[in-house]
Amino acid sequence: MGSWWSKENSSPGKDLRVFIQNSLWPFEDCWIQIEHAVNTICDVLQNPQEFPLVQEVAKGGSYGRGTVLRGKSDGTLVVLLSGFKQSGDEKISQREIILDKIWKRVEDLKHSMALEYNLQTQRSQGRLILQLSTKWQSIIFEVLPAFNTLGFSTKPSPQIYRELKKFSHSTAAYPGEFLVCFTKLQQKFFNNCPRNLKDLILLVKYWYQKCVKEMDKSSQLPQYALELLTVYAWEQGCGQDQFDIAEGIRTVLGLIKQYEHLCVYWTVYYNFEDVTVRKILHSQLWAQRPVILDPTNPKNNVSQDKNECWAQLNLKAHEWLSSLCLDDKSPGPSWNILPTTLYATPGHRLDKFIHKFLQPSQNFLDQTSKAIDIICKFLREKCFQRSEDQKIKIQDIIRGGSTAKGTALKSGSDADLIVLPESLKSFPSQKHNRFRIIKEIHKELEACQQEKKFKVKFEISKQKAPGVLSFSLKSIEFDAELEERVKFDVLFAFNVLGQWDSVSPPSPSVYAELIQLYESSDYVEGEFSSCFTGLQRDFIISRPTKLKSLICLVKHWYKQCERKLKGKGSLPPKYALELLTVYAWEKGSEAPDFHTAEGFQAVLELVTKYRQLCVFWLVNYNFEDVTVGKFLLAQIQKTRPVILDPAEPTGDVGGGDRWCWHLLAQEAKAWLLSSLCFKDGRRCPVNSWDVPTSQTLESYGAKLHHDLAEMLSSGS
Known part of the structure; x- marks a missing residue:
């Protein structure tokens, strides 16, 4: 399974885009033919003289979402009708009449036109299937009559979802009928996705198809679930039109590895404000994971009852990522996102959420601590020793920020290293010497990066903020479910506390001096807070x-x-x-x-x-x-x-x-x-x-x- 990727892996981001364009996009001439055929069929179905009840034909499935893979793919043509509200046997009967009429009209169309494509129809009780085929592309469409729930509105009102809940409890509802009523919204949702995101979706679907060939096919996952998971990964971890496609695929597979925690939903078309909709959402969010809610229909959990398939995909994702490990034993960078949201985590599971998703691993904390020991020792021994300021000595280096406090977050936390040079004797001296000293410390950190070996990745920031020098340490462990990273700010400060013993409070004179400076000069609030780290x-x-x-x-x-x-x-x-x-x-x-x-x-x-x-x-x-x-x-x-x-x-x-x-x-x-x-x-x-x-x-x-x-x- 890894061969198709390894072939493209010499330069993942660039080569994957070439792979997608050359191997996954439908051929342009085939696509033009299929689009022409679909538009012709839709025009016929929307002819008011022939089909007076048809208000619109919505295009769904991979075709409607713009995520068609080369070769075989799926689509739906949802015929949105007015006055289609009957229940029970009468509704089923009317549905059959409508499908028969559409089938006969498509058959007439097929025989009356010299088509550049092949059009096949299949009619069985309750279903009408159209298969459009060209030389290199085939799309199977299911034709589905449905009540035009949305009317001509672009955003559904809560009333629509209240009615949906009511009708869903009716035994007379045709299975899946109310799902297809939201096809237009699905199309709109995916129309907002940039081209590169749709390319990533194609790659994920292609990977899934490769997996399915080696898996138990008894309980396959709807590809729509993986499409939504990919959108979620991009929204939470990137959100840019241009991105590294290799990072994207690693992120999606990383989420699949955590399928037992997945809880994905959107609030673009419905939210928690309406009481009835809130109850629907809460009911879904309490369900056993994985949960991936259709962004257009809160009653549709597209991953429900597919745990066996998710478990098999988990193994494939782990196997695939393991085969891609680089020299530093990591599969490469990915986006930092969680498989679930805090919002949807019940109160009795918050402690587990914190431990699982927020707190850095002890291994990373230990490695970071050792790396900081090396850096601090290097700065004490080498800083200013190779410059004109050899007379300057470092009295101490104070560790601060969330890492030192024990409140660091796995996905990225801050930490401070406060260098206390002996030469600084007052608050003003700290202000006047900041640029010269930071420049020297920057030079020594670069030397430390070259001379020492770390079990974490050490990166010095190129961003140049006045008076601050930043670097980051991040995990290189392959099995880390979320990239662990700590960003350090190196600052220097006047040692105002002297040999403070941390048992008794500082002398009041320290604060009196600070207050007098604050009240009598152009002191910026917090400018000397580093002295009190x-x-x-x-x-x-x-x-x-x-x-x-x-x-x-x-x-x-x-x-x-x-x-x-x-x-x-x-x-x-x-x-x-x-x-x-x-x-x-x-x-x-x-x-x-x-x-x-x-x-x-x-x-x-x-x-x-x-x-x-x-x-x-x-x-x-x-x-x-x-x-x-x-x-x-x-x-x-x-x-x-x-x-x-x-x-x-x-x-x-x-x-x-x-x-x-x-x-x-x-x-x-x-x-x-x-x-x-x-x-x-x-x-x-x-x-x-x-x-x-x-x-x-x-x-x-x-x-x-x-x-x-x-x-x-x-x-x-």
């Missing part, structure tokens, strides 16, 4: 493991919203959601073990109440110092939301009106209304934590409140 890391790392897992879940939710809302406005920083999650847990639970769905619900409820949020901590700074105390008091009186960085008081990541919290709140409301995340195993709503939206000074004790009152009354 160790405090940010330790604030999270000391928390229970399950809270860090909840943070991972909230960050994944945030990334989903970020993708959906792209271009609509600036969302608050992800760090704000991390801190909000900690706050929700502190005020709502504080237990090391808790129900993840309850915590997730509490966080989203806080997001919906963003205009009331005032969240801060007094673990590293407090009101004891006059300068710091007055500044904090001013901070917490600002426009809501206020969420202060527990490591650095000038950092308000709530931001008041600075960010578009309302967009995030709208998404949170929608999720709270209809996501399965907030249903337990019995499909009952989960409980939520009772979390106050505003932190009060009184909660820190009467003495603090009294001291602040005295501070204000004295005018200090």
Whole structure:
């Protein structure tokens, strides 16, 4: 099976496109003949004098979707009728009359025209089959009369799906009748797919046909299911008109390997807003995986009862990908996507979802840690040793970001390496020396990349942001179901904390100096937050493991919203959601073990109440110092939301009106209304934590409140 691919594999992306064009596209002259024949037949069927009830002929199947393979393929001609609403025997009888009339008319057409193609008809009870053939192409069409459910609308109303649910329970409904009513929508759905995506679909279908020859044919999968899976892979992982076709096929096969988790659906023609449609969707999304819903018809799970076939395809996909492993033991890059959505994951399965799909493997974390040890040691020993700045010494390198905190995501997380040069003695010196020092560190990282060997792939970013140097480490393990990657930002900072022992809080003078600089210069908020990376890391790392897992879940939710809302406005920083999650847990639970769905619900409820949020901590700074105390008091009186960085008081990541919290709140409301995340195993709503939206000074004790009152009354 791998021979057809290996032949094209010397340069996969380029050669696969040539392979598709030369071997999978129908020949142009054959295609023109078939299109002419189809259009002729459709014109006859839409002649109001001969067929007065016919409103339109919709083209479906591979033909209608534009995914016809060279050789043999399928299609449907759905004859959309007005007044076709009878039930029971009367409906079946009328259907037979219509098919007989169409069959006789096509027979007349076949004998009355000198055709450049071969047209065969087959009439049996309940079915009419037309086979159009040219020298190199054959398409078998089934002709299906159907009620014109959609009328002339371009987007169905919820009422159509409510009627669909009602009619589907009727025993008089012809099997599959209501599926074909949505053929026009299917055609429209695929018309929006770019040409390269349809080429990828052809390749996936060709691969499937190769597999079928070696498989048990008793329970084959509809090719429509693989077409939809390919569209899903492209939408979630790429979305560009131009892409590497080899990456696309690897991604689709990677999803097939995870068929037991597949849950794929769209909300372009129906969604969760209507109560009846929401119930249909929930019923489908609760079903045993794999689930692939027709984007035009929520009652049509195109992969239902095909587990035996999926299991066989899984073996073929694994075998095929294994045969393609490169020198680094990986089959090559693919798109980072999940086989299921968080939205459709019931609350009692959230812990498994986090472990399976969000958290990096321990092996990758271990390899990353070893790689970072090598890089840090290299920088300590070699940095500035080959430059004019040999007098500069590195005091320490602080690890920060989600990887250091234990909240990294498998699909890509951030991490920080904060280099602390001995020569920087103040905040201003950090600002003035950034470009020179970063340039030197960049040079040393490139040398490290050449001189050291890593068990993870080490890539230095070519993007040049001011004062920041980035590189990434990614997994090269073949069996990784999702490419694991961590992006590192290398920054340098003034060692403001000195020999801080991480047990007691920093000296108040540190914050007083920062505040004075903030209030008296062109200081940009957060400009010196890198100096407090160790405090940010330790604030999270000391928390229970399950809270860090909840943070991972909230960050994944945030990334989903970020993708959906792209271009609509600036969302608050992800760090704000991390801190909000900690706050929700502190005020709502504080237990090391808790129900993840309850915590997730509490966080989203806080997001919906963003205009009331005032969240801060007094673990590293407090009101004891006059300068710091007055500044904090001013901070917490600002426009809501206020969420202060527990490591650095000038950092308000709530931001008041600075960010578009309302967009995030709208998404949170929608999720709270209809996501399965907030249903337990019995499909009952989960409980939520009772979390106050505003932190009060009184909660820190009467003495603090009294001291602040005295501070204000004295005018200090």
